[in-house]
Amino acid sequence: MRTTISLVKSKEHYHSIQQVLFPFKKDIKKILSKITRIVIKINLVVTQTPRRPEGVNIAVTPVEAVQSFIDFISLFYQNKIIIIEQSCWGNTKRGFSMYGYEELAGKYNNVELLDMADDDVIRKGVDYFQEEFLLPFNKTMIEAPFLVSIARPKVHCNTAMTAGIKNVVIGAVEGYKNRKKLHTKKDLHEVIAKIAKIILPHLVIIDGVVGMEESGPIQGKEIKSGWTLASFDALAADSLTAYLMDFEIKGIPYLCMMRNLKLGKLYTKLISNLIVNSPKILKSRC
Secondary structure: EEEEEEEEEEOHHHHHHHHHHHHHHHHHHHHHHOOEEEEEEEOOOEEEOOOOOOHHHHEEHHHHHHHHHHHHHOOOOOOEEEEEEEEOEOOHHHHHHHHHHHHHHHHOOOOEEEEHHHOOOOEEEEOOOOOOOOEEEEHHHHHOOEOOOOOEEEEEOEEEOOHHHHHHHOOEOOOOOHHHHHHOOOOOHHHHHHHHOOOOOOEEEEEEEEEEEEOOOOOHHHHHEEEEEEOOHHHHHHHHHHHHOOOOHHHHHHHHHHHHOOOOOOOOOOOOEEEEHHHHHHHHOO
8 A cells, every 4th residue: 555645845735735736635535424523633833922922933833824725625624623632831812812723713513612621531540561541532522523633743841852753642631631641651762652652643645844943842943844744544644754854753652663563654764555746855855
């Protein structure tokens, strides 16, 4: 079975999402014809805080990317769309407003914003070495018939990088305190891989028009990466993201662990069963 990653050069958020999704249009249309609810997980890791009263724009999912995805599917899908998040620093609802998501939702009759703090949880056991611990997962995300992760590529102080997978796998865990505990685990990478057996996005969209380098996930510097990618295979999407960010894939253990758990295809230049739609970008990075 061949895994497709759509990859395009891009300098602008909205049109790059339209371009990167075009190869998947028939597949997305077929999937959405059978469901009545889509959940979009965005990343608003930090909103308004005393230290950052204006927020940190380059730390969050660009609202233009989410609007572009909604417009793309609106031609053939008119059922419910839920945009969901729970910020780690600051008030989530304030983040919806300050980053443009409140205004975005107001443009559509079928789009709603959901703060995970207002939602129910489902507790599930996660294997960790020779023990199991229970984690509270967001019910809406766990039960989503089609879960989309739209994220910006960022350096991360605990896991080297964060993109589509971590946005969902850790982002589905309810509450900052619970997420913080995970980040203090002896092997966070193993925890991420094990949680990925419980929940993964059905579609990953990485808006790499502008990424974050150095001290991520909130204090880094802007880097104009100039690319956007998408895939139904979350592991393929994130491993290619790691490559485009100049990381050694083997240096991000949870990606390799997920491959060993057969949770997707791991991108490398040597894998022949991955189709990338824009090889010129790859050539320029080799």
